[in-house]
Amino acid sequence: MSLDKNAIAEQIAADIPPGSYVNLGIGQPTLVADHLAAGSGVVLHTENGMLNMGPAAAGDEVDPDLINAGKIPVTELPGSAYFHHADSFAMMRGGHLDVCVLGAFQVSAGGDLANWHTGEPDAIPAVGGAMDLAIGARSVYVMMTLFTKDGSAKLVPSCTYPLTGVGCVDRVYTDLATFLITGDGVVVRDTFGISFDELASRLDVPLLRP
């Protein structure tokens, strides 16, 4: 059976090494936090300037000065640290962040990422921290559905949407399969409710068996 978004998040959470410093992108990637094992020791980074971010704030916990990159009120955990924006992005660019999990419009077989702009002429461009994260984190995991609502593949030979980063994606977690982007090509690590051959027939990307 194909995975729902929570099951994809669970797959990703299980693959994050204990003790990692991790940035979860805005939107669905934030679900990964709910599936990290108790005692995993994973430290969450939010690019607006905090390490060891806690869960979303509720009720009296809400503090307008304590928000995540999606501008949602969050909480502190023991051992939290605050820092300014230049330091926060130096943590990414400097290769200090172990993993980031991002959504995507498209990922290419070579690991190019497109997740910031649809390329439509009247769309107002807005990039935020997506490009810094894509090239900065030591491992970049993408979380997405494998096909759009109209059935187009999002794992493609080369991206048609404007790029966020070149050759930066390491793994692609989807509802139908988990892919490893390697120097040899795209390896299908797991499939969910679909056979390798059917998957290969629906994608324009050459696939390798694990």
Next chain:
Amino acid sequence: MTARFFETAGEAVADIRDGSTVLVGGFGMAGMPVQLIDALIAQGAGDLTIVSNNAGNGDTGLAALLAQGRVRKVVCSFPRQTDSWVFDGLYRAGKIELEVVPQGNLAERMRAAGAGIGAFYSPTAVGTPLAEGKETREIDGRTYLLEYPVRGDVALIGAHRCDGLGNLVYRKTARNFGPVMATAAALVVVQVDEIVDTGSLDPEAVVTPSIYVDRVVRI
């Protein structure tokens, strides 16, 4: 010179001139210097370039400044939001110029300005549409883009506490762009929640040392 303390936000921004580049702190509402922006709106300066993470939300603050036609150009990382209708309308009507900068490059370009760095090479945005027109250089097998400093005539920032010299501490994620913008403008105006006696801030915990701060107003 050591910081001057003002009674009102209006006095603190009174001499901002037409055509100024104004760095505006805040990420969402956290750290947003709302009263200083309101004072700038009341003050009347126009033809401004605004450097901030976003391009205004709702109808207040930066959005209100934009709505009055006082801003020529916005330099920011994320203009498009669910409630950025003021900016969206001006942009679609061709009434405002936009430079989109990746968030980390925006912060680092201001850091460079404040630190006297002439330019720097960043790996962010290589191979993307935002690299167009930028000089590239390969260093140790990796491609970088040449990025120039972003300097303000004025910075408007929000902080939590200030002592009598102008040393600042911030509160939680409201710190965001404040410490970097405080280094990167010719005139740094800070609104604070509280002014405390000189000597009562732990020197180990000061985030923005007083040398960067020109004007303070308690809100």
